[in-house]
Amino acid sequence: MTISLTAVVLLMTAVLMLSVELAAGYTFSSRLIHGFSDEAVSFWASKGKSMTWPKRESVEHMRLLLSNDWKRQRLKLGSQKQLLFPSEGSETHFYGNDLSWLHYVWIDIGTPNASFLVALDAGSDLLWLPCNCVQCAPLSSSYYSMLDKDLNEYSPARSSSSKHLSCSHQLCELGPNCRSPKEHCPYTVNYYSENTSSSGFLFEDQLHLTSVGGHEHQGSVLAPIVIGCGSKQSGNYLSGAAPDGLMGLGPGEISVPSLLAKSGFVPHSFSLCFGKSNSGTIFFGDKGPENQRRSSFVSLDGNYNTYVVEVQHYCVGGTCPKQSGFQALVDSGSSFTFLPSEIFTKVVTEFEKQMNATRLAIEDFPCCYKASSQGLLNIPSMKLLLAANQSFVIQNPMFTISSGQVSI
Template sequence: MQDRDLNQYSPSGSSTSKHLSCSHQLCESSPNCDSPKQLCPYTINYYSENTSSSGLLIEDILHLASGSDDASNSSVRAPVIIGCGMRQTGGYLDGVAPDGLMGLGLGEISVPSFLAKAGLVRNSFSLCFNDDDSGRIFFGDQGLATQQSTLFLPSDGKYETYIVGVEACCIGSSCIKQTSFRALVDSGASFTFLPDESYRNVVDEFDKQVNATRFSFEGSPWEYCYKFSSKELLKNPSVILKFALNNSFVVHNPVFVVHGYQGVVGFCLAIQPTDGDIGILGQNFMTGYRMVFDRENLKLGWSRSNCQDLTDGERMPFTPPPNDRPPNPLPANEQQNTHSGHTITPAVAGRAPSNPSAASTQLILSQFCLVKSLPLMLLLLHLLPSAF
């Protein structure tokens, strides 16, 4: 975690924290409360790893720095709802998200929704993951005019998650048939998952084109791994996702480098199969890009970035709330989708490689920053510092 101290958030240590009662408009579990004055509980269940979190909802202040150099817009105090976890199961007990998850979903209780509802920023945000495992998030950012984009797709007629339609996968110059699928763009997933048929076609073509010897590394979750020496020049075939209107997404680094005790010993194509017809585009595919989640226009945008190259003209300053509304209004909950006990689309970071034994090749887990892009819409425990 880049040598940072991870200190858990405590409501009792914050002078601005407020417990939500069961009578609050954003308390979805109020029908199960014994009285309106009871503290509002929450329960979030995940599909993966039998992982869950339960606790109490808290309102507190999130301090955000402006992307503008204008001193008058240097910072903003924004109210957010925090899911203060009291009981965790599954992946949380194994160290997943040690510094919490930030809610970035489309529901009214998520952080971007709060900021946009208050009139502080446009209803959009961007994420950028760099090769050195650092990253940035910019609320209000709608990206560049020159960026490529594709529309988000509804699920059962509703826009609840960030789903896009992949028309084809290309390996090198070969675009493979029968590789169209829908995919969840999930920054809470460290790696990428494809529906089984698309996965088989992609990995088979990659295996044909790669110039390396197939090898199995103990402890690796990936099927297609190869021997490789740090002295060799690694030239892997490109992996490209094709979207509508011929927009292309070239994956910057689709492989996971395997380190041994004496340096680089191999690499794996960091893609796994998943059941069903919806894949997951994880953080490893987003690395090297400025990923724009434009919620106003319901589209995903992307442009190459090293996460440090945003000029002042491209950064989004915070704006004061309009005069006709309070400075920090809580949003209404007409479209709130997080219910007590609701099952959330999987945060699959827990599926990243497990620690191998001392006798096996050591897998160094680099890209493992967790910023939730699904409709969890809660801050769990506290914010992940590497996300900012």
């Protein structure tokens, strides 16, 4: 199906004429006229300047207005930097339980390029791929009902742009354990999930990206990055999670966002946006609109190694229990929001005060309620109150377990 979009450009250019009358109380008055109107022509004529413009609403007229807008935006924004997204497309994918409830994106790596379906993880830094496999997840599409092609295994030997990362490199965390600074740098990453890890050796190679924005046409970008050649995975990475690799989006120096910023391609930022279907987009260098709400990250044990925000209150309905604040890790690899036990108790206590349903005990979900229809429940609103009085409203705080049973 082909979708055709018609773009409508709203253009406004104006000349402000200001007259000042020196009278009691100083009265100021102004008139606003369009910069390319007949009245503006008369104004410039009175100043001794002959100005002519194309016929109104003609293509030439619109081009003139658009050109003027570009000039104004350059003055206002300066040399705005481009945005980057994977050459396979900015769309992220969500496969539910089939791939462990993670968000994924297709990326191209190396020369010639090979495609990989990597999980996105804001809670870690390294981009690793199955490579020279000793212990990896199956890559055949026959194991994954939603895939129509086999997944790839990264081969440094087949990429002419691949290079070993030596133990002397500043990004080699395990360098001090090497016998020689010229040795190939090993890596091991342990994840929050129990007994889940990836290990192997580090390589440098090229990530294929597409640029958009700034004032340039869409183009291709080859960005040097560091890749973990993951020869041995364990835990969840052998049972459905990230079978074709994982892209760490954390603030560490070895992450893709950090390396793109260090190379000067984009600012040190990225955006992950998801819709109700859980699919979305990823852009590197995206700082979002100026009017968006913001909350600063805070340090954890004096370091900014992860994305942590300060939650001042967890509010239920119109009530924000005292001492309900905590620090929270922003992690795209987690499906649920986990609270410290003491905060959880306070929130549940207040939640039950405002609910009009009978509580049920269901394995793994202690806060479930019985109702003939979810629409009949008086479900209190919930929100996180962050620093600077910014709030994050929790959409649909209840989900259905089974017919007539819902859980917080």
